[in-house]
Amino acid sequence: MRGLQLSLNQTQKVRLQRALEKLESLSSKANSNASVIVADSIPVNHEDGLLKGHGTTEFNGEVVATVCGVVERVNKLVYVRSLRARYKPEVGDIIVGRVIEVAPKRWRVEINYSHDAVLMLSSMNLPDGIQRRRTALDELNMRSIFEENDVICAEVRGFQHDGLHLQARSQKYGKLGRGQMLTVPPYLVKRRKQHFHNLEQYGIDLILGCNGFIWVGEHVEVTDDMVVDQVNNSEQQSAKSDVKFFSPGEQERSYTPQETRESICRTANAIRVLSTLGFNITVEVIMETVDLSSSLKQQVPIHEMLGSEFCVLVAEKEAARRSLTKKKG
Amino acid sequence: MEFVSPEGLRLDGRRPMEMRQIRAEIGVVAKADGSAMFEMGNTKVIAAVYGPKEVQNRSQQLNANALVRCEYTMANFSTRRSDEKTKGRSTEISLVIRQTMEECILTNLMPRSQIDIFVQVLQADGGTRSACINAATLALADAGIPMRDLVTSCSAGYLNSTPLLDLNYIEDTCNRRLQGSCRLHREILLENTKQLEYRRGT
Structure with a gap:
């Protein structure tokens, strides 16, 4: 944890200190003497060969x-x-990024890497869901898919000669709307099997991007291409291009209710607290934090979740949780 | 003017070979990739590192190395005396810091990218250049940028036939007024930087 900037009173300070000490005592001692700073020499045995890594x-x-x-x-x-x-990308990572430029046949996406990522028009599903060659018309209509400053979700495809390429070949990828994007240090998000989470009781979607960008938004029903396509065919041909992206009429109809907005904010603030404390961000921990905030005697208001009292509570809770799992294991 | 009293104490009560108290802190700028605050006595500087990131000006892009840029500024409130030749001095110190850091960073590992280093003097009391180099090193290490070594720096001067370590503003300016030793002062600084690096490496 780096320079926690909170105004704590004396009791809170003591409690936080105790929780952090406990956390420290629980962390594995196996690697404790292996930490190095720049220019420290690493003891190695030269006799049995050696490969120098990053x-x-x-x-x-x-x-x-x-x-x-x-x-x-x-x-x-x-x-x-x-x-x-x-962030250092690996093939197959799920990331959240922001479109910064619409270039010929591609979008440039900011993903917290040392270079901008490239999402080719040809490596994403078209809104109509048909596999075909991308025509000049598609190229002209690129802005109808993603514009500058849109938040999108995609998968890392690999390194090509001109940089890092992304792909979005599924309905679960694509533009994200009605929610918040949070930035946390990328090392707090571990690679896991599941990065898309649907928190049903709150009706929200949670995407933990490996690059440290986290999306919290209203739940969007992922529709299967083919099914939607058939429905659309029977209705109207011209509406096809807007299947996934809200048309004005649809936008009015699907107004986000206040409860959903509140749970989005609550979840987002839970993540913010975890990231200031420097705890790993997983869906379980986030849910526990959200539950903690709403299950207390007097429910913690959303705007007070970033205050020092709740921060200390979360630290204590995490210490208790880790000691519990330690005992079990 | 007497810089070292007969008892062997300097104006601020230090011995000739004594440094001022140093204090460092990392992670002071939340949005930066790496940041550090460095204090040497009353000199206080802050450094922030952004990058490695996409090169802003495509024409400056280097295909084999990272582009290192450095901007040194002095806050208007950092010193009481209005310095008339600040601008030239700032560019010069920017250049010194950039060259030092460029040597130190393994730029070949981050081709076609850019690293921005910003240093600002919050309080000036002599030795701002050394403090800035130290702060920049810490900020780079905080940003996780691979480096050959940690560069450290400290000024030293030769006044009234006594060598002095870590000059403060009064000693520094008097040193500059004595035309002869001005040059000496700077060389010692640079040499010292290398010396420390050398010792640390071996």
């Missing part, structure tokens, strides 16, 4: 760290896992 370099015959972090060893490979860095 964050290391050779200097005067010694292996030296180039970033601050924790030394990891996998067989012969020695690398340093850095404490804080920008």
Whole structure:
């Protein structure tokens, strides 16, 4: 946790201190002496071969760290896992990003990486759901799919000669609307099987992007292409291009109720608290935090969730949770 | 003017080879990729690092290395005396910091990207250049940017035939007024930077 900027009173300070000490005592001691700072030499056994990975370099015959972090060893490979860095994409990661430019046949997307990602027109499903060649007309209509500053969700496809490519070949990817995008340090989001979550009791969607961008929004029913297509065919041909993206009439009809808005804000604030405390962000922890905020004797109002009292509570709760799982394991 | 009293104490009560108290803090700018605050006595600077990110000006893009940029500014309230030649000095110090950091960062690992370093002097009491280099190093390390080494810096000067470590504003300006030692002062600073780096590396 870096420089927590909260005004705590004396009791809160003591409680937070105690919770953090407890957390520290629970963390595994296995790697505690493996932390290095820049230019620390890493002890290695040169006799049985060695592969220098990320964050290391050779200097005067010694292996030296180039970033601050924790030394990891996998067989012969020695690398340093850095404490804080920008997001490093891996193929298959699910990410949330913001469109910054509409270029010929592609969108440029900001994803918190050192370069902008590219989403090609050809690597995303067209709104009408038909597989076909992209025509010049499609290219002219690109702005009807994504515009500048739209928040989108996509998958990392891989590195090509001109940078990082994304793809959005499913209905679950695409434009995100009616919600909030949060930015947390990317190392707090771990890669898991499931990054899309539908919190049914609140009617909201949660997308934990691997790049540290998190989307909290109203639940959108993912519609199957083909089914929608057939329904549409029977109705009207011209409405086809707007299947997934709200037409003005639809927008009026599907007005977000206030309860949903409130749960979006509550969830978003729960994530903000977790990220200031530097806890890993998983759907379980988020839900626990949300439940904690609404189950207390006097429900914590949404705007007070970012205050110091709730922050201390969350820290204590996390300490208790971890000690419990530790005992079980 | 007497800079070292007969008892061997300087104007602010230090011994000739004594540094001022240093204090550092990282993570002071929330939105930056890395940031640091560095204090040396009454000198206080803040540094923020943004990047590696997409190069803003495509014509400056380097295909094999990262582009390092540095901007050094002094806050208007940092000093009581109005310095008339601040502008030139700022550009010069920007350049010094940029060159030092460029050497230190493993720029070949981040091709076609840009790293911005911003340093601002909040309080000036001599040795701002050294403090800025130290702050920039900390900010870069905080941003997780791979570096050869941690560069540290401290000024030193030669006044009235006594070598002095970590000059404060009064000692620094008097040093500059004595035309001869002005040059000496700067060389020592740069050499010192390298020396420390060398010692740390081996």
